[in-house]
Amino acid sequence: MTPIFDRFLYGGDWNPEQWDEQTWRRDIEMLKDAHINEATINVFSWASLQPDEETYDFTTLDRIVKLLVDNGMSIVLATSTGALPAWLVRTHPEVIKTDIDGRRHVFGGRHNACPNSPVFRRLARALTSKLAERYAGTPGLAAWHVSNEYGEMCYCAQCAQSFREWLRSKYGTLEALNRAWYSNFWGHTILDWADIVPPVDYGDGIGTDKAVISGLYMDYRRFQSQSMLACYTNERDAIRAFDVDTPITTNLMGTFKNLDYFEWGRELDVVSWDNYPGMDTPPSFTAMVHDLMRGVGGNKPFMLMEQTPNQQNWFPFCKVKRPGEVRKLSWQAVAHGADTVQFFQMRQSIGGCERFHGAVIGHDGTEDSRTFREIAALGDELDRVGADLMGGEIDAQVAIMFDWSSYWSLEGCVGPTQGLRYPDEVHRFYRVFHERNIAVDMIPSTTDAATLARYRMVVAPALIQVLPGVADAVTEYVRGGGTFVTGYMAGIHNEHDLVVPGGYPGELRRLMGVWVEEIDALAPGETVPVMPVAAPQVVDGGRDLARHYGTVTGEQDGTAWSGVIVASLMHLEGARPLAVYGGDAFYAGSPAVTVNEVGDGRAYYVGAPLDEVGMGAVLGVVADGLGLESTVAGDGVEIMRRRHEDGSVDVYVINLEDRAVRASLASYAGARDRLTGNGVSAGGIVELPAYGVMILES
Numbered sequence: 001m002t003p004i005f006d007r008f009l010y011g012g013d014w015n016p017e018q019w020d021e022q023t024w025r026r027d028i029e030m031l032k033d034a035h036i037n038e039a040t041i042n043v044f045s046w047a048s049l050q051p052d053e054e055t056y057d058f059t060t061l062d063r064i065v066k067l068l069v070d071n072g073m074s075i076v077l078a079t080s081t082g083a084l085p086a087w088l089v090r091t092h093p094e095v096i097k098t099d100i101d102g103r104r105h106v107f108g109g110r111h112n113a114c115p116n117s118p119v120f121r122r123l124a125r126a127l128t129s130k131l132a133e134r135y136a137g138t139p140g141l142a143a144w145h146v147s148n149e150y151g152e153m154c155y156c157a158q159c160a161q162s163f164r165e166w167l168r169s170k171y172g173t174l175e176a177l178n179r180a181w182y183s184n185f186w187g188h189t190i191l192d193w194a195d196i197v198p199p200v201d202y203g204d205g206i207g208t209d210k211a212v213i214s215g216l217y218m219d220y221r222r223f224q225s226q227s228m229l230a231c232y233t234n235e236r237d238a239i240r241a242f243d244v245d246t247p248i249t250t251n252l253m254g255t256f257k258n259l260d261y262f263e264w265g266r267e268l269d270v271v272s273w274d275n276y277p278g279m280d281t282p283p284s285f286t287a288m289v290h291d292l293m294r295g296v297g298g299n300k301p302f303m304l305m306e307q308t309p310n311q312q313n314w315f316p317f318c319k320v321k322r323p324g325e326v327r328k329l330s331w332q333a334v335a336h337g338a339d340t341v342q343f344f345q346m347r348q349s350i351g352g353c354e355r356f357h358g359a360v361i362g363h364d365g366t367e368d369s370r371t372f373r374e375i376a377a378l379g380d381e382l383d384r385v386g387a388d389l390m391g392g393e394i395d396a397q398v399a400i401m402f403d404w405s406s407y408w409s410l411e412g413c414v415g416p417t418q419g420l421r422y423p424d425e426v427h428r429f430y431r432v433f434h435e436r437n438i439a440v441d442m443i444p445s446t447t448d449a450a451t452l453a454r455y456r457m458v459v460a461p462a463l464i465q466v467l468p469g470v471a472d473a474v475t476e477y478v479r480g481g482g483t484f485v486t487g488y489m490a491g492i493h494n495e496h497d498l499v500v501p502g503g504y505p506g507e508l509r510r511l512m513g514v515w516v517e518e519i520d521a522l523a524p525g526e527t528v529p530v531m532p533v534a535a536p537q538v539v540d541g542g543r544d545l546a547r548h549y550g551t552v553t554g555e556q557d558g559t560a561w562s563g564v565i566v567a568s569l570m571h572l573e574g575a576r577p578l579a580v581y582g583g584d585a586f587y588a589g590s591p592a593v594t595v596n597e598v599g600d601g602r603a604y605y606v607g608a609p610l611d612e613v614g615m616g617a618v619l620g621v622v623a624d625g626l627g628l629e630s631t632v633a634g635d636g637v638e639i640m641r642r643r644h645e646d647g648s649v650d651v652y653v654i655n656l657e658d659r660a661v662r663a664s665l666a667s668y669a670g671a672r673d674r675l676t677g678n679g680v681s682a683g684g685i686v687e688l689p690a691y692g693v694m695i696l697e698s
Contacts, residue, residue: 001300001301001392001393002391003301003391004247004269004270005074005339005340005390007074007386008340008341008382008389008390009038009303009341009342010038010342010383010386011342011343011346012038012039012040012305012343012344012345012360013040013041013342013343013345013346014027014039014346014347015345015349016067017048017060018349019347021063025067026365028068028071030367031361034360034376034379035376035380035382036073036346037073037383038073038074038075038340038342039068039074039075039346040075040078040305041061041064041068042064042078043148044110044148045061046081046085046088047085047087049080050085051087053087053091053123056127056130065077068140069138069139074142075138076145077131077135077144077145078144079124079128079131079144079145079146079235079239080127080131081113081127081146081235082111082148083110083111083112083148084096084112084120086107089106089107092117094117094158095114095117095119096112096113096114097112097153097156098155098159099154100153100199100200100201100205100208101200102200104156111149111151113231114156114158114159115154115159115227115228115230115231116154116162117158118158120231121231121234124234124235125234125238128235128239129242132144132241132242136243136246137243142246143249143269143270143303144246144248144249145305146235146239146248146249147231147235147250149251149274150228150231150232150250150259151256151258151259152258153208153258155198159198160198162223162227164193164196166226167219174191174192178190180215180498182213182496182498183213183215185212196216198216199213199216204216206414209411209412214497215498217412217497218405218408221258221408224258225259225404226263229259229263229264232267236248247269247270249268249269249270249303249305250268250272251273251305251306252271252273252274252296254273254274254275254289254293255289255292255402255423257407257411260405261404262296262402262444263404268297270300271296271302271303272302272304273289273302273303273305274305274306274307275290275307275329275333276307276308278315284430284431284434287434288431288442290302290332290333290336290337290338291336291337291441291442292442294337295402295441295443299393299441300337301337301338301339301391301393302338303339304338306342306343307329307333307342308344308357308358309326309360310358310359311356312357312358313356313357313358318356322658322690323370324689324690324691325691326375326378327691328654328655328691331654331693331695332652332654334652335652335654336394336640337642339390343358343360343375344357346360347359347360348362348363360372360375381675384675385674385695389642389674389695391644392642392644392649393642394439394441394643395641395643396441397439397456397626397628398440398456398457398623399442399447399457399458399459400440400460400461401444401447401458401459401460401461402443402444403460403465403467405445405495406422406462406463406465407423409464409493409497412497417521417565419521419522419564420489420566420609422462425462425609426461429485429615432623436630436631436632437630437633437639438628438630439640445460445463445467446467446470448473449472449474449476452473452482453477453482456628457483457622458477458484458485459485459619460485460486462489462490463489464492464493465492465493465494465497466490466491466493466494466495467495468495471491471506471507471511474508475598477601478599478603479599480600480601481600483602484511484601484602484603484604485603485606485619486508486605487604487606488566488567488606488607489519489566490504490508490605491507492506494506503515503516503517504516504519504568511596511598511603512603513572513573513575513594513596513605514568514572514573514591515570515571516569516570517569517570517571518569519566519569520567520569520587521566522563522564522565526564528562528567528581528585528608529560529561529563530560530562530563530581530582530592530593531579531580531592532579532617533580561579561610561613561614561617562610562611563608563611565608565609566609567581567585567587567592568592568605569587569590572591572594575591575594575595575596575605577593578593578595578618579591579592579593581607592607593606593618594607604622631667633663633665634663635657635661637655638653639651639653639654640652641698650674650697651695651697651698652694652696653686653694653696654691654692654693655688655689655690655691655693656691660687660688660692661687662685662686662687663687664684665684665685665696666684668684668698669684671698672696672697673695674696675693675694675695680696
């Protein structure tokens with residue numbers, strides 16, 4: 001794939017408006033010493049660019065841009081509209097957001113505009129137009145960065161009126177809306193469009209994530225996501241009037257709940273995102289989110305727009321990154337499809353709530369800090385090899401559906417449990433493939449059957465809401481020879497968040513060959529044993545789960561896994577049991593994991609969230625039976641491959657652990673490491689230091 005940039009961008013957010021010009025020049029000298037070649041500027045500068053509604057002043061920004069151009073730096077130019085200036089809130093108080101409790105905010109914070117405010121959209125477009133007219137064609141302009149981290153929902157009177165118009169356009173009649181919302185519940189029948197109120201906390205809202213009428217809740221989330229997307233396209237189109245070529249993006253936030261990123265991805269020239277794993281975030285979860293962001297962009301290379309060079313600042317206690325950890329995180333992003341490595345921030349601020357957030361240039365202001373030296377060393381590596389790595393694609397035989405409608409619906413349920421968190425349930429499945437170094441594409445649930453057919457296996461964790469056409473596409477995929485995996489909570493709701501009559505899993509019932517009659521909710525800390533069935537029926541590859549489980553664990557048949565959170569109480573309707581519940585539950589002996597043969601393919605149903613060993617056994621035996629290429633090089637060793645147009649492949653070998661490990665790379669014997677020039681020995685055993693990285697040419 002042709003790279004979107006002419007060089008590997010290494011840099012990130014720089015806020016010179018916070019400093020004097022002598023500091024600017026010193027910053028540039030230091031950043032160049034660290035091999036940094038890009039600066040993201042103008043992210044929160046609206047107040048300095050426009051002191052009132054009629055006046056614009058670009059003198060400071062002109063000097064910043066000139067300094068970057070004179071020093072050969074690439075520029076990612078933001079539009080500054082992520083934080084309202086004080087004068088705008090003073091003169092147009094209705095422009096600022098109103099929270100779910102009905103409080104209209106006052107000046108302060110960021111991401112604080114009402115997305116449906118005509119004043120905000122008009123003035124944001126006007127400023128963006130001025131910027132595009134002035135800076136289009138600037139040497140080194142690599143990308144436009146619209147606003148910043150969209151996502152704050154608003155519940156003001158303007159949003160309420162715009163929501164009513166959106167609903168009228170969607171449903172046409174109140175009769176259709178009332179059917180979709182099941183609004184005769186608790187006498188909620190809507191008799192006039194004016195009666196519709198957003199799901200505020202003092203109305204139908206039950207906190208921010210649930211509502212009395214879940215159809216109202218779902219539609220309001222869709223409406224707000226599309227409203228914010230309209231703000232993005234409003235500014236994007238303003239740029240395109242003056243600049244038809246430069247890529248335009250905005251920074252996404254991984255598994256962020258409020259925005260349907262697959263819908264957003266269709267409007268971005270390149271996906272960019274901000275990676276801030278927590279101190280206890282598993283490396284496999286970070287890998288999953290990289291894959292999700294790549295998937296949102298149509299599986300094209302993406303931009304790592306932000307990460308921290310050291311500490312993050314919003315945790316209860318903020319640990320420093322260990323030596324080599326930032327390098328590991330950066331190369332992991334590249335391995336999963338990033339064609340840039342960027343940070344927040346270049347220079348550490350001395351005031352404001354982010355003053356303890358890590359930076360390339362710390363409060364000491366020197367090149368002597370451990371952070372600066374590590375960033376410079378990484379920059380040297382990227383300077384040497386980054387350009388050769390760009391544009392590489394990832395060939396995946398497994399796809400996992402990530403569905404924002406199911407995200408909202410699952411976490412919006414009032415019952416049967418509050419224990420399910422959608423991204424964590426997706427990760428429960430994803431982790432198995434990551435441990436086996438099986439590449440995964442993340443796809444929307446609405447992917448058509450022809451596209452699904454590219455994959456040997458498609459997995460749909462917790463797909464509680466089945467949108468129109470999804471069941472038909474998945475069934476066609478399985479009949480044609482595909483392998484489909486879903487399970488607990490799947491298929492219960494339609495697109496309006498109404499239960500599909502006729503028994504769970506709704507439209508997927510015939511495909512899965514099971515009827516889920518009941519869903520048991522397990523208390524925190526409670527588990528239910530799940531035991532593989534040692535039976536003459538075999539699954540792919542000629543092994544039953546019990547024997548496979550014994551092989552991979554060294555334990556005897558009949559050892560139980562643990563199911564947590566929920567348990568599906570199932571009846572077989574054509575499917576065969578692969579595992580059953582155990583213990584003293586009244587449903588002990590009933591199916592817990594099943595397989596149904598449909599056409600030339602198979603559909604697997606996992607009835608409960610299984611522990612790591614259990615999920616690994618279930619998905620592992622399916623993956624092995626399909627002959628999926630996997631490489632287990634050692635505990636904590638991640639391997640990813642990016643293929644180039646000429647057929648060459650870069651193999652990324654990353655030690656995810658803060659300890660040295662031995663990696664078994666026999667299949668890559670003789671391959672050369674791009675970073676060191678060393679080759680893999682004939683035996684294939686490599687010693688990787690803590691957070692060590694190799695990039696093999698294959």
